[in-house]
Amino acid sequence: MDYFEYRDGQLHAEQLPLQALAERFGTPLYVYSRATLERHYRAFDEALAGIDHAICYAVKANSNLAVLQTLARLGAGFDIVSGGELQRVLRAGGQAHKVVFSGIGKTPEEMRLALQAGIHCFNVESAYELELLNEVAGAMSLRAPIALRVNPDVDAKTHPYISTGLKNNKFGVDIATAEELYARAATLPGLKIVGVASHIGSQLLDVTPLLDALDRMLALVDRLAQRGIVLQHIDVGGGIGVRYRDEQTLAPSEWAAAIKPRLAGRKLQLHTEPGRAIAGNAGVLVTRVLGLKGSEFKRFAVVDAAMNDLIRPTLYQAWMNIVPVVPRGEDCDTQVYDVVGPVCESGDWLGKDRTLAIEAGDLLAVRTAGAYGFTMASNYNTRGRAAEVMVDGDQAHLVRARESFEDMVRNEHLLP
Numbered sequence: 001m002d003y004f005e006y007r008d009g010q011l012h013a014e015q016l017p018l019q020a021l022a023e024r025f026g027t028p029l030y031v032y033s034r035a036t037l038e039r040h041y042r043a044f045d046e047a048l049a050g051i052d053h054a055i056c057y058a059v060k061a062n063s064n065l066a067v068l069q070t071l072a073r074l075g076a077g078f079d080i081v082s083g084g085e086l087q088r089v090l091r092a093g094g095q096a097h098k099v100v101f102s103g104i105g106k107t108p109e110e111m112r113l114a115l116q117a118g119i120h121c122f123n124v125e126s127a128y129e130l131e132l133l134n135e136v137a138g139a140m141s142l143r144a145p146i147a148l149r150v151n152p153d154v155d156a157k158t159h160p161y162i163s164t165g166l167k168n169n170k171f172g173v174d175i176a177t178a179e180e181l182y183a184r185a186a187t188l189p190g191l192k193i194v195g196v197a198s199h200i201g202s203q204l205l206d207v208t209p210l211l212d213a214l215d216r217m218l219a220l221v222d223r224l225a226q227r228g229i230v231l232q233h234i235d236v237g238g239g240i241g242v243r244y245r246d247e248q249t250l251a252p253s254e255w256a257a258a259i260k261p262r263l264a265g266r267k268l269q270l271h272t273e274p275g276r277a278i279a280g281n282a283g284v285l286v287t288r289v290l291g292l293k294g295s296e297f298k299r300f301a302v303v304d305a306a307m308n309d310l311i312r313p314t315l316y317q318a319w320m321n322i323v324p325v326v327p328r329g330e331d332c333d334t335q336v337y338d339v340v341g342p343v344c345e346s347g348d349w350l351g352k353d354r355t356l357a358i359e360a361g362d363l364l365a366v367r368t369a370g371a372y373g374f375t376m377a378s379n380y381n382t383r384g385r386a387a388e389v390m391v392d393g394d395q396a397h398l399v400r401a402r403e404s405f406e407d408m409v410r411n412e413h414l415l416p
C-alpha cells in the first residue's frame with residue numbers, strides 16, 4: 001500500500017489532499033507521511049527478527065526532528081555524521097547509547113560531545129582519528145567505544161558520487177591495513193574496541209556487493225579473534241535503493257535473508273544504517289507552476305521549487321518522478337517540458353523532457369523526495385528553505401516553518 005496515492009482525482013498524503021496542504025502551508029513544500037516512515041522502519045526490524053540487531057537510521061537522509069522522533073519512538077538507533085546531527089537526535093528523544101558516529105572528519109569538539117552523551121560507538125575512519133580520539137577520551141578519563149570503518153574495495157555499482165567502498169573513495173581504512181590498526185587500538189587506553197563497520201554506497205540494487213563486503217569483514221573478524229580481539233558487532237552499511245522510476249529494488253526482507261545465514265552461529269550483533277530506504281518514499285516535494293514559457297523548439301515549466309530545494313537532479317542527473325497533484329482532463333494541451341526553478345543557473349532543473357498536461361498555477365509533486373531532499377537544501381540565491389509538514393492520518397503538522405525573506409538576513413552583521 002502506498003500512502004501517497006490518487007483518490008477522488010487528486011494526489012493524497014495519507015488522508016489529506018496535497019492541494020489543500022499546499023494552500024494551507026504554501027509552496028514549495030515538503031510533505032512527509034508518518035505511516036510510511038513507520039512501515040519502512042518496521043520492515044527492517046521484522047526482517048531482522050530472530051537475530052540480535054540494531055537499526056541505526058542515517059540521519060543525513062532526512063534529519064527533521066519529527067522524522068527522528070517518529071523513528072526514536074519505534075526504538076530506532078541513529079547513524080550520525082556531525083555534532084549537529086547528534087543534537088537533533090537528542091532533541092528528538094533518541095537514545096545516545098543507540099547512536100553510531102560515522103564520518104572522516106570528526107573534530108575534537110564533536111568527539112567530546114559524543115563522549116559526554118555516551119554514544120554506542122565511533123566508526124573510526126583513519127589512523128589519525130584513532131590517535132586523536134584516544135587523546136580526547138583520555139583527557140576526559142573515558143574510554144571511547146570504537147569500530148573501524150573498513151573500506152572493502154567493493155564496487156557497489158552505483159553513481160560515482162554515492163559509491164563509498166572503493167579504494168579510491170575517501171571513506172574508511174583499507175581493509176588490508178585494518179588488522180594492524182585494531183592491534184594498535186588495543187594498546188590505547190582511551191579506546192575500547194566493540195565492532196567493525198563498512199558502507200559501500202547508496203542506492204544499491206544488488207545484494208552481491210554487500211555480501212562481498214560482509215564476507216571480507218567476517219574474514220577480518222576471524223583473523224582478529226585469533227589475535228584475541230573479539231568484536232561484538234558488525235555494521236553492514238545502509239545503501240538499499242528505492243524506486244525512483246522503474247528500478248528493481250531489494251526489499252529489506254530479501255536483503256536480510258541474504259545476510260542472516262552468514263551470521264549464523266556467530267556472536268555478533270548486526271548493525272545497519274539505512275537512510276534512503278526509510279525516508280525516500282516517505283516524502284514528496286510539492287511545487288507550483290509559476291508559468292510556462294519557450295517556443296515550439298523548447299518549452300519550460302517554471303516552478304517555485306529550485307535546485308536549492310532539491311539538488312539531486314542536477315547533482316547526480318537523478319531522475320525523479322514529477323506528477324500533477326490534480327491531473328487535468330483531456331482538454332488540456334499536453335507538451336514536453338523541462339521543469340525548471342527560478343535559480344540563476346542553467347543547471348537548475350528538477351526534470352527534463354517531461355510530458356505534462358499543465359497550466360500556470362497548477363501544482364506538481366516530485367515523488368520520492370523524502371531522502372536527501374530538504375537535508376541537502378541551501379539558501380543559494382538567498383532563497384528561504386521550504387516548509388516541512390508531517391501528515392499523520394488526517395492530521396497535518398507543520399514541523400519546520402518556511403524561511404522568510406527576513407530570516408535570510410537575520411544572522412549577518414554589517415561592519416561597524
Ligand SMILES: Cc1ncc(COP(=O)(O)O)c(C=O)c1O
Pocket residue numbers: 058061079102103162164199201202203237238239240273274275276277
Ligand atoms: C556511513 C553511512 N551510513 C549510512 C548511509 C546511508 O545510506 P543510504 O541512505 O543509502 O541508506 C550513508 C550514505 O551513503 C553512509 O555514508
Ligand SMILES: N[C@@H](CCCC[NH3+])C(=O)O
Pocket residue numbers: 060162164202203312316371372
Ligand atoms: N545524497 C545522496 C546520497 C548520499 C549518501 C550518503 N553517503 C543522494 O541523494 O543520492
